[in-house]
Amino acid sequence: MKFIVSAIITAALAFGFGLYFPWWTIVIAGMLTGFLIPQHWGLSFLSAFTGVFLLWGLMALFISVSNDHILAKRISMLVIKNSSPYLIILITALIGGLTSGLSASTARSLHNLIKK
Amino acid sequence: MKYFIFLVFLLMNTALVYVLGTRSVLPLPLGSFLSVQEGVWQNAEPVDEDFNASLRFDSLKGKVDVFLDDRLVPHVFAEQENDAYFVQGYLHAKFRLWQMEFQTHAAAGRVSEIVGEKAINFDRNQRRMGMVYAAENALAAMENDPQTISAIDAYTAGVNSYINSLKTSELPIEYKLLGYQPEKWNNLKSALFTKQMTQTLAGYDRDFEFTNALKLLGEENFRILYPSLPDSLYPVIAKGTVYNKPLAVLNPPASADSLYFKRTDTIQFVEDFKPNPSNGSNSWAVSGNKSQSGKPILSNDPHLGLTLPSIWFEIQLKTPAFNAYGVSFPGLPGVVIGFNDSISFGFTNAGRDVKDYYEIQFRDTDKKEYWFDSSWKPTTRRLEQIQIKNARTIEDTVAYTVFGPVMYDKSFKTDLTEEKAYALKWVAHDTSNILKMWLLLNRATNYTDYLEAIGHFNVPGQNMIFASKSGDIALWQQGNFPLRWNDQGLFVMPGTDSSYMWKGYIPHEENPHGFNPVEGYLSSANQRAADASYPYFMPGSYEVYRAITINRKLAAMNNITAQDMQLLQNNNYNVFAEDARPILLKYAIKEQLSADEKKYFSLVASWNLMNDATEKAPTCFTAWWDSLHAEVFNDDLVQDKMPLAKPEKFVLLEALERDSSFKFIDNISTLNKEDLYQMVTVALKKASKKLASLEKENKLEWGQYKNTTVYHLLKTNAMAFGREGLMNGGGNGIINATQHDHGPSWRMVVEMTSPTNAYGVYPGGQSGNPGSQFYDNFIAQWAKGAYYKLWFMESAAVDGATCKWKMSFASK
Numbered sequence: 001m002k003f004i005v006s007a008i009i010t011a012a013l014a015f016g017f018g019l020y021f022p023w024w025t026i027v028i029a030g031m032l033t034g035f036l037i038p039q040h041w042g043l044s045f046l047s048a049f050t051g052v053f054l055l056w057g058l059m060a061l062f063i064s065v066s067n068d069h070i071l072a073k074r075i076s077m078l079v080i081k082n083s084s085p086y087l088i089i090l091i092t093a094l095i096g097g098l099t100s101g102l103s104a105s106t107a108r109s110l111h112n113l114i115k116k
Numbered sequence: 117m118k119y120f121i122f123l124v125f126l127l128m129n130t131a132l133v134y135v136l137g138t139r140s141v142l143p144l145p146l147g148s149f150l151s152v153q154e155g156v157w158q159n160a161e162p163v164d165e166d167f168n169a170s171l172r173f174d175s176l177k178g179k180v181d182v183f184l185d186d187r188l189v190p191h192v193f194a195e196q197e198n199d200a201y202f203v204q205g206y207l208h209a210k211f212r213l214w215q216m217e218f219q220t221h222a223a224a225g226r227v228s229e230i231v232g233e234k235a236i237n238f239d240r241n242q243r244r245m246g247m248v249y250a251a252e253n254a255l256a257a258m259e260n261d262p263q264t265i266s267a268i269d270a271y272t273a274g275v276n277s278y279i280n281s282l283k284t285s286e287l288p289i290e291y292k293l294l295g296y297q298p299e300k301w302n303n304l305k306s307a308l309f310t311k312q313m314t315q316t317l318a319g320y321d322r323d324f325e326f327t328n329a330l331k332l333l334g335e336e337n338f339r340i341l342y343p344s345l346p347d348s349l350y351p352v353i354a355k356g357t358v359y360n361k362p363l364a365v366l367n368p369p370a371s372a373d374s375l376y377f378k379r380t381d382t383i384q385f386v387e388d389f390k391p392n393p394s395n396g397s398n399s400w401a402v403s404g405n406k407s408q409s410g411k412p413i414l415s416n417d418p419h420l421g422l423t424l425p426s427i428w429f430e431i432q433l434k435t436p437a438f439n440a441y442g443v444s445f446p447g448l449p450g451v452v453i454g455f456n457d458s459i460s461f462g463f464t465n466a467g468r469d470v471k472d473y474y475e476i477q478f479r480d481t482d483k484k485e486y487w488f489d490s491s492w493k494p495t496t497r498r499l500e501q502i503q504i505k506n507a508r509t510i511e512d513t514v515a516y517t518v519f520g521p522v523m524y525d526k527s528f529k530t531d532l533t534e535e536k537a538y539a540l541k542w543v544a545h546d547t548s549n550i551l552k553m554w555l556l557l558n559r560a561t562n563y564t565d566y567l568e569a570i571g572h573f574n575v576p577g578q579n580m581i582f583a584s585k586s587g588d589i590a591l592w593q594q595g596n597f598p599l600r601w602n603d604q605g606l607f608v609m610p611g612t613d614s615s616y617m618w619k620g621y622i623p624h625e626e627n628p629h630g631f632n633p634v635e636g637y638l639s640s641a642n643q644r645a646a647d648a649s650y651p652y653f654m655p656g657s658y659e660v661y662r663a664i665t666i667n668r669k670l671a672a673m674n675n676i677t678a679q680d681m682q683l684l685q686n687n688n689y690n691v692f693a694e695d696a697r698p699i700l701l702k703y704a705i706k707e708q709l710s711a712d713e714k715k716y717f718s719l720v721a722s723w724n725l726m727n728d729a730t731e732k733a734p735t736c737f738t739a740w741w742d743s744l745h746a747e748v749f750n751d752d753l754v755q756d757k758m759p760l761a762k763p764e765k766f767v768l769l770e771a772l773e774r775d776s777s778f779k780f781i782d783n784i785s786t787l788n789k790e791d792l793y794q795m796v797t798v799a800l801k802k803a804s805k806k807l808a809s810l811e812k813e814n815k816l817e818w819g820q821y822k823n824t825t826v827y828h829l830l831k832t833n834a835m836a837f838g839r840e841g842l843m844n845g846g847g848n849g850i851i852n853a854t855q856h857d858h859g860p861s862w863r864m865v866v867e868m869t870s871p872t873n874a875y876g877v878y879p880g881g882q883s884g885n886p887g888s889q890f891y892d893n894f895i896a897q898w899a900k901g902a903y904y905k906l907w908f909m910e911s912a913a914v915d916g917a918t919c920k921w922k923m924s925f926a927s928k
Contacts, residue, residue: 015153023151024133041121059152067160071887075156077836078293079144092150092157095136099147102132106125113118 003047006037010051010100026052026096027103034104034111041108048104053097060089139295149292156292158285159887167921172928175273176202180925185907185918188882188890189430193912197435198270201449203925205274208429209301212446212884213279214288215425217298218829220305220447223312224248225502230294232505241389243500244514244528246521247315250544251307257549258307264552268303271449275301289837289886290830296505309447310551314544316420318576318595319391320657321471325761327607328382332760333752335377340771341749341763341780344655345648347770348695350663352579352593352645353628354635360626362651366601369615376609376616383608384757385524385531393657394858395420397464398685398851399581400639400666401589403632408675411868412583415681416453416462417860419853422826424838424892426880428452428862432909438559441908443862443878450554453864455874455908458561459584460866464640466577466593468656470543472604472618474519474611478537483515483522487612493518519611520545531757539611541618543596548574563588563631570594571624579640585868591638592629593645596621600653622652637670639663641851660766661692661849678873681865686852686901688727688845693737696769697723700740703776703796713804716740727852728845729819736816738847739806744768744799751783765849819843825857826879826895828886837886842899852901863903871910875903 013029030048039047064072064085072085079088136147149155167184178195180203185191190207194200208216221227225242227235242248258264279298291297322342330338368376399416407413420427428443433451442454453462479485485492495515503509515522517539525537549572556569566582570592573580577595582588598605598618609616628645630638641662645654668691669684701721709717716736723733745768753760771778776792783790807816815821824844828837846852846859853859860879867873879898883890897904907918914922 018151018153023148023154024137027129027133041125056152060157063152063157063160066162066164067887068163068889070163070889070891071156071160074836074886075150078834079146079150088150091146092152095146095150096152099129099132099136102125102129106122106129109118109122109125113122 002037002039003043006033006039006044006047007051007054009033009037010048010104011055014052014055014096014100024099026100030100030103031107034107038111039108041105041112044108045101045105049097049101052100053093056096057089057093060092064089144293145295154285156289156887159289159292159885161883161885161888163889165888167923169923171923171925173202173277173925174928175270175277176925176927178927181912182207182923182925183909183912183914183919184921184923186920187430187894187904189432189907190923191432191434191907191909191919193434193909195436197437198266199925200433200435201267201270202274202277204431204433204444204449205271205301206278206925207431208444208446209275209278211882212425212429213282213298214290215829215884216275216301216305216446218290219312220308223251223308223315225500228502228504230296230505233507236502236504236510238389239502240500240512240528243502243512244521244523245315245540246514246516246523246542246545247308247311249498249516249521250311250314250542251304253545253547254310254549255304255307257547258303258551261549261552263555264549267449267555268306268551271306272301272303288884293834306448306551309445311544313445314576316391316395316576317465317578318468318470318544320393320395321469322657322761323471323473323605323608324383324387325759327379328755328758328760329753330377330607331379331382332755341767342761343767345644346660346766348660348664348766349644349647350667351643351647352591352640352663353630354633355647357646357649359646359649359651363623363626364619366599366604366619368601368604369613371610371613371615376607377603379607382758383536385529386757386759387524392421392858394848394853394855395465396467396642396659396853398639398641398662398666398853399462399464399579400637400670401581401583401591402637402670402673402676402681403589404587406636406674406676407867408677409867409869409873411585412587412589413676413678413681413865413867414455414460414462414581414583414589415685415865416464416581417685417853417863418453418463419859420861421858422824422861422879424826424828424880424886425884426861426878428878428880430876430878430882433558434909434912439910440558441874441906442864443876448551448554450551451558452554453862455866455872456558456560457872458586459566459582460868461557461560461566462581462864463578464581465642466579466595466645466656467642467658468577468595468597468654469605470575470577470596470598472541472598473523473538473608474517474541474616475608476517476522476537476539476611477535478515481534483513483525483537486515486517488518489612489614495522517611518614519617538608543575543598546574546596548572548596550574562586563590566590567592579645581638581640583866583868585870588632589638590629590631591640593627593640594624595627597627597652597654598622600655602653604653606655626652635671639666639670641666659849660764662851662853665689665691665851678865678867678875682863682875682901682903684851685860685863685865688850688852690725690727690734690737690847690850692765692769692849693723693725695773696741697725697737699769699772700737700744700796700800703792704800705793705797708797709800710804712808713800716804716807717800726845727818727847727850729817729843731818731845732816734818734847735810735821736803736807739803740800741765743803744796747783747795747799747802748778748780751785752780818845818847822847822854822856824854824859824899826892827857839892839895842895844899844901863898865903872908874906874908876906877903
C-alpha cells in the first residue's frame with residue numbers, strides 16, 4: 001500500500017513540477033517522497049521509479065499514438081539509429097524512472113543517516 | 117556503512133543527472149531532450165491537431181481571417197494591407213521559425229554561434245564577402261521607401277508576436293537538438309535573406325580559375341575551352357533580333373595588354389562555399405493563340421538545393437489592394453512566385469556575372485592604406501566579431517576599398533603570400549530595395565504595372581516571365597548588369613587604377629526582353645539571354661540544353677492545356693545525349709570491349725534518350741561521357757592547389773562535332789599521340805568498372821543511382837529528418853532538372869482563365885516541424901510529377917470541404 005501511494009505521489013509531484021519547471025525537477029519529486037515516506041531504500045527506489053516510469057512512459061505513449069508515431073520514428077532514428085517508436089518510448093520512461101528512483105534512494109539513505 | 121550507502125547514491129544520482137543534462141558526455145542531453153513535458157515529445161503534433169484560433173494583437177489595425185485548407189495553406193483575408201504582412205510574419209514563424217533564423221544566421225556568418233568551431237571558416241567567408249554590409253545597405257534603401265518599411269515593420273512585428281508567445285516546451289525541435297534559443301526577429305534579417313538568395317543566384321564566378329587558365333594555356337586555348345557563345349545556343353531572346361546600337365563603345369585601358377591579359381603569375385589558393393552552378397530554373401509563357409482556352413498559360417520551376425524545411429511556403433494574401441497567391445520565402449513579406457486576379461509572374465536566373473575581383477596593393481601588412489590612382493588611399497576597416505559556441509569570440513578585421521571588401525588575403529587564405537590581396541566588387545553590395553518589386557508585382561494588373569515593378573530590381577539578375585488575363589505575355593531579363601569592355605572581369609583585374617572599374621550599368625531599357633512575340637511563346641532556362649548581336653559584353657555561367665528542348669517542344673505544341681505544361685515540366689528527354697551518343701557509339705572500338713563493356717555499350721545504343729528513373733542507359737551514358745571528359749581534360753587541367761575550371765559539357769561535345777582530332781584529345785603526359793577512338797574506348801572501359809560495381813549493388817537504374825534526396829537543412833547531421841531514395845528521373849540539362857539533392861523546388865502552372873486555373877507542388881510540406889504530418893506530405897506527389905490544384909479563394913465565403921480551420925486575428 002505504502003509502495004503504491006508513494007509511487008502515485010512521486011508521479012503527481014513530477015507532473016506538477018513539470019508543468020512549470022525543467023525536467024530535472026523529477027529529482028525533487030523523487031527526493032521528497034523518498035525522504036518523507038518510510039520504506040526500505042530499495043522499495044523507495046522502486047516506488048519512485050515505477051511512478052515516473054509510468055508517468056513518462058504513458059504520456060509519451062499517448063502523445064505518440066495521437067501523432068501516428070511520426071515524431072517517435074524520426075527521433076528513434078536520430079538517437080538510436082533505428083526506427084522504433086516503442087523503444088524510444090521505453091528509453092524515455094527508463095530515463096524518467098531511473099532519475100527519480102535514484103533520487104528517492106538518495107533521500108531515503110540520507111533520512112536513515114540523520115535519524116540515527 | 118550508512119554514510120557509504122548515502123554517498124554512493126548521491127554520487128550515482130548526481131552523475132546520472134549530469135550525464136542526462138549535458139552535451140559533453142552523450143551527443144544529446146537525453147534528460148531534457150526526451151523529457152515528456154519539456155523535450156521533443158512536445159513537438160509531436162496530434163494528427164487531428166486543431167489549428168482553429170482566435171488571437172488578439174495590439175499592432176493590428178483591423179481584422180484578419182485566415183482560412184487554412186487541407187494542405188495547411190493559409191488564405192489570409194485582411195482589412196488592412198499591412199495587417200496581412202503581420203499575419204504572414206506570424207504564420208511564417210509559427211510554421212518555420214527555426215529555418216528562418218538559421219538561414220539568416222547563415223547569411224550573416226553566425227553559424228559558429230550554433231554549431232561551434234567547425235563553422236568558423238564558413239562564417240569568415242560570409243563576413244569577408246560583405247554579406248552583412250550588403251544587407252545593411254539594402255535595409256537603408258528599404259527604410260527610405262514608406263511602402264516597403266511599413267510592410268517590413270508589420271512583418272517583423274508579426275514574427276516577434278509569435279516568438280513572444282513561445283514557451284520553452286514549444287520551441288522547434290532543432291533548438292532542442294542544438295541547445296539554443298531563438299532571438300528576436302528584425303528588419304535586417306529580412307534584408308539578410310535577400311542577400312542569401314543573391315549569393316545563391318548571383319554569387320558564382322570563375323575569375324580566379326579563368327585567370328589561371330589564361331596564364332597556363334594561353335589565350336587561344338583559353339577561348340577554345342571557355343568559349344562565351346555555344347554553337348547550339350538557343351538564346352532567351354530569339355536569334356536574329358535586332359538590338360539598338362550600344363550607348364558607348366567601351367575600350368580596355370591602354371595598360372590592359374600587359375597588366376590584365378598577360379599576367380606573369382598564377383593564383384594559388386582554393387575558394388570555398390561556392391554556390392552550386394546548377395542553381396537555376398525553367399519558365400515559359402504561351403499566349404492565348406497557342407492554348408486551348410484562348411488564355412495565356414505561365415509555367416515556372418525554380419531549381420535549388422532541395423531541403424526540408426522547404427525554401428518555399430505557400431500562401432494566399434487578400435488585401436483591399438490585391439489578391440495574390442503563390443509561394444513566399446519564410447523571412448520576407450509578400451508572394452514571390454505566383455499570380456493575382458489579373459497577372460501571373462515567375463523567374464529564372466539570368467546567370468550573368470556581376471562579381472569581379474581586383475588585386476589590391478597594400479602599403480604594409482596593417483592594410484590601412486592601398487595604392488590607387490597614384491596615391492595611398494585609406495581603407496575603411498570593419499571589425500567582424502564571430503561568436504563561437506563553447507569557445508572564445510574571434511575577431512576578423514576586413515579592409516574595405518573603393519571596390520568593396522578585401523575578401524581574400526593571407527589572414528584568411530594562408531596559401532596566399534603577404535603581398536597578394538583581392539577585393540570583391542559585387543552588385544549585391546549596392547544600395548537597393550528589391551522587396552519593392554514584389555510589393556508592386558503582387559498588386560500589378562497589367563504589363564505597365566509589371567514594368568514599373570521590375571524597375572526596382574537590381575540583383576540577382578532574373579528573367580522575369582509575365583502573363584495576363586488580358587492576353588499579354590512578356591519576359592524581361594532584369595537587373596543591374598555592369599557595363600564592361602570586352603573580356604572585362606573574366607580575369608582578376610588590377611586594383612591600382614580606376615580605369616579598370618565598371619563603367620556603370622547597362623540601362624534597363626537595353627536589357628534583353630520580349631513582348632507578345634509572333635511565335636506565341638517566351639521561355640528561359642538559364643541560357644545566355646542573347647546571341648552575339650547583343651551589343652553589350654555579357655559574361656556569365658549559362659546552361660545550354662534545357663532551353664533547346666523547351667523551345668523545340670513549345671514551337672511544335674498547339675491547343676495547349678495546363679496538363680500539357682505539367683507534362684512538359686516533368687519531361688525527361690536528354691537532348692545533350694541526342695548529339696553526344698552518336699560520337700560515343702561511332703568511336704568505341706568494339707573489338708576491344710569485354711562482355712561487360714559490350715553490355716553497357718548496347719544499353720546506351722538501344723536507349724530511348726529518356727532519363728527515366730527505371731532506365732539503366734542514362735547511368736551508363738553519363739558515366740561514359742563523364743569518363744571521356746576526364747580523359748580528355750584532366751591531363752591538361754588538373755593542378756595541385758591551383759584552381760582551374762572544368763570546361764562545360766557543351767565545349768567537348770561541340771569541339772568533337774567540329775573536329776574529331778580536337779587538339780586536347782592527346783594525353784600530354786604520355787609519349788604516344790592518342791586519338792578519339794582510343795579515348796572513347798578507354799573512357800568506356802573506365803566507366804564500365806564503376807558501372808559493374810553499381811550493378812552489383814543494384815544501383816544501375818538511373819533513379820537508384822541518382823538517389824534523389826531532400827536533406828534537412830542540417831544535412832547529414834539530421835538524416836532522420838530528411839527523405840532519401842526518391843525514385844524519379846530527370847537530371848542536369850533536362851527539363852525535369854532533378855539531380856541527387858537539387859532540382860525543381862516549386863513547380864507551378866497558371867492558366868489565366870476566369871476563374872484562374874492554377875497548379876503547384878513543392879518537395880516538402882507547409883510545416884517545418886518533423887513531428888507534424890504536414891512536414892513532408894507533398895514529397896510523394898512531387899516525386900511522381902503530380903500537382904495540387906491551387907485553391908484561389910476569391911472571397912472569404914468558406915468552402916467547408918477545402919477549408920479545414922480558421923484563425924481569427926484582431927486588435928486588442
